[in-house]
Amino acid sequence: MVKWNGWWLLALAAGLAAGPTIPVAAADEDTPEQTTVGAGAAANGDATTANSVADFDLEGGTLALVAVPVLHFERASVEELINGSKTLKTQGELTPQLQVNDYRGSNAGWQVTAKLGAFQLTGAADRQLIADSIQLGQATVTGDNTATLAIDSKNFSGIANTVLAAPQGKGSGQTSAKIAAAALTLPQDVTILAGNYEATIDWTLTAAPQATQP
Template sequence: MKPMKYWVIGLLLLSGLWPSQSVLAADPTDVGPAMPAVVVDGNATATSTAQVDVVAQTLALVQVPDLRFQAVKVKDLIQGPQTLAMVSGSVTKDGEGPGFDGDDQEQIVVEDYRGTNSGWQLLVKLDAFQLADSSQTIMPTLAQFGPTNAMGVNVSGVGLSDANFADNDAPVVVAPADRGTGTTTIQIATASLTLPQTKSVLAGDYRAPLNWLLVSGPQP
């Protein structure tokens, strides 16, 4: 009986009728996590990831100027309004050394390393001039910078405006969106102020605070 059984099996194998298990070739494009790219014939492809972190920093007002204007005579101020030109950035307080915060380089410096490209705006307001003993104040009617272009790596269209900043928060530098990134420097070339007629003016050294405000975005 056994010889007959083996003879039948051999016949089935020769005729291709014996059941067999299929074997599938690997798909070279099917690459999943922790799976190798298997190549039967041709090329294999795979994709990985590279990463770099760009770290946001700050928007900073680095430098603002002190402003010294030319002297005016008592006679002239009694007779009428007087317009005075800036002569330097050198200002001192009696017995107190250099003016607080300001510098004598006649420069404005803003740094924008936030990485938002949202722009920024610098406003300034000149308050009333006052004698050291506060016995008299004089409020200018006009204070202006001469228009000046900015210096920096991304300052196209950024510059110092001639907006009146006497008793007014005036936007003197505006960096629109996508401008003013990096370090922006403005060298003040000219500035002027107008004092009103003061019929009972007192002689002396008058000082006034310049209040600077740096805000994010092209509008305050």
């Protein structure tokens, strides 16, 4: 009996000496990453260092053809086209100008092509006139990253040709081309009818420099 009581008292004493059990909280999964610094401390005036990281995300935008020029050409006469071909110049300043915005953040470059369709006589669906050529003249190209960029004077009547292109590493941000003039050459036509002629220009922006498309 004394022996049993002694064992019970000994166990109780051991539990009290160990102290109460304190629960340990689980690690929070949302706790930010931390940089662990070594336990070694600077001694005798020596320095100890540690590295950490600073970062941020930069979101890219879009590539967009913001504006294309409207080309108003000077007047010609029926007599001139019966007698031969005729080259017309644009009237006044071309508005709006050609503008491309590139905020992709890829610096991959881009290309703008143009293609002039057939001129249609207003009010006469069966009367069309296909120009011999149309070309953009000199232009001032400005923007955020436009070094070496220039308007191309290739003929784009009936064929898609490049008029402005940014090679890889150029053309990021805003690019504007203020075109001084354009020239339209009409063929000789002895059956030409008087009236207003209008044609559509298809302007196409591609996301990277490409070869000329037929």
